[in-house]
Amino acid sequence: MESVFNQSADAIFLVNSETLLIAECNQRAVEMFEAGSKDELLDRDGQSLQKQRFTTEEFRVIQEEIDSKGFWSEELEYVTKKGKLFWGNLSAKRIYVGGKNLNLVRVTDISDRKLAEARERQKSQQLKLAIKELKRTQAQLIQTEKMSSLGRMVAGVAHEINNPISFIYGNLIPARRYFQQLVNLIQLYQETYPHPTPEITDSIEDIDLDFLVKDFSKLMDSMQVGADRIRQIVLSLRNFSRLDEKAIKAVDIREGIDNALMILQHRLKPKGAHPEIEVIKNYAPLPLVTCYASQLNEVFMNILTNAIDALELQASRRVISISTSLLAPETAISQLESVEVRIADSGLGMCEAVRKKIFDPFFTTKAVGKGTGLGLAIGYEIVVEKHKGYINCTSIVGQGTEFIVKIPVKLARPA
Structure with missing residues (x-):
């Protein structure tokens, strides 16, 4: 028995169950804990060899388990007499020797296994990071190509619309002038010839000349408003089409949001039993922000599109709230001032599990064909x-979702 005790590959201790002092140990214990002799280990508290002692509560639980099951085991980190750290598997069981209650404690050196496990965890983590980076790169390539194609298409549409509307817009002023000249001529004719022939009198009554003169002016005003509206849409399309623009420039963030709203205007209108989506804007005065403007426009477009999607099937309370504010350096994200944009919807919201994944590449809750999971x-x-x-993003199920975006006012230009 003594031979087995001393020849064991594990460190073995006999510990007094009452005092918790080491009563005996084998030669392997002396070697494992780098002691000069057995005397350096005997009559010492066994926990003094651990890197971290058990708390009172932990020790109470251990004692209860040994008392009830007669056995307890755990992996612990130990410190040798020379200060070297190593991992060991501690197993303890109650035995009776010479009428005394002793704890038979066995410590198996598992440092190699722990090291191997750590290496595997590191490899696994590196693999996860590589997969994440691959997904990010893939998403970036897909989105870049997608937005580049979309930008070219939008630029083409804007160009095709701009040409004819320029003709209309450019001719409105001459048309007003020509019409006024004709009206002046008619008035001069009426003054010169106050008694026209019956045929002319009948024709004036048939066309209701006085009404025609008044209404034509209103008609021209309406055409002017429509042409201005189309020109604004073309401008928004042109701004949106510059998605691959790489230059940093100073812009008004609010204009980018308004451009996105202009392009999405058709989706805000009422559809069937669903009322119009109300957009409430609370814009605070902001300085110009030095940024990649077209890319930020893409961010706002994606957030607003998601907000509209969240309200699409909602029969009431279809509201999107947009607010901007300027944050002082102490509350901002950097040592400089920052602009904060909040976009909230009154949709159904999302659960926490979904909210945590919304920025993951290719994650989407939309039906197949309706979302790629790349926008956010x-x-x-x-x-x-x-x-x-x-x-x-913050979201409460049944109450809606809010996105918070903060951008430093000054972006460092690339070297």
Whole structure:
């Protein structure tokens, strides 16, 4: 028995169950804990060899388990007499020797296994990071190509609309002038010839000349408003089409939001039993922001599109609220001032499990064909990585969702 005790590959201790002092140990214990002799280990508290002692509560639970089951085991980190750290598997059971209650404690050195496990965890983590980076790169490539194609298409549409509307817009002023000249001529004729022939009198009554003169002016005003509206839409389309623009410039963030709203205007209108989506804007005065303007416009477009999607099937309370504010350096995300944009919808909201994944590439809750899961992932990269900003989302099921975007007012230009 003594031979087995001393020849064991594990460190073995006999510990007094009442005092918890080491009563005996084998030679392997002396070697494992780098003691000069057995005397350095005997009559010592066994916990003194551990890197961290058990708390009172932990020790109470251990004692209860040994008393009830007669056995307890755990993996612990130990410290040798020379200060070296190693991992060991401790197993303890109650035995009776010479009428005394003793704890037979066995410590197996598992440092190699722990090291192997740590390496595997590191490899697994590296693999996860590689997969995440691959997904991010894939998402970026897909979104870049998608937005580049969309930008070219939108630019083409804007160009095709701009040509004819320019003709209309450019001819409105001459048309007003020509019409006024004709009216002046008619009035001069009436003054010169106050008694026209019956045929002319009948024709004036048939066309209701006085009404025609008044209404034509209103008609021209209406055409002017329509032409202005179309020109504004063309301008919004042109701004949106510059998605691959790489230059940093100073812009008014609010204009980018308004451009996105202009393009999405058709989706805000009432449909069947669903009322119009109301957009409430609370814009605070803001300085110009030095940024990649077209890329931030893409972020706002994606957030607003998601907000509209969330309200699409809602029969009432279809509201999108947009607010902007200027944050002082102490409350901002950097040592400089930051602009904060909040976009909230009154939709059904989302659960916490979904909210945590919304910025993951290719994650979407939309039906097949309705969403790629790239918009918010790319938006996160644009805001956080390219602009050193902040983007987050809060949501309560049944109450809606809010996105918060913070962008430093000054973005450092690339070297």
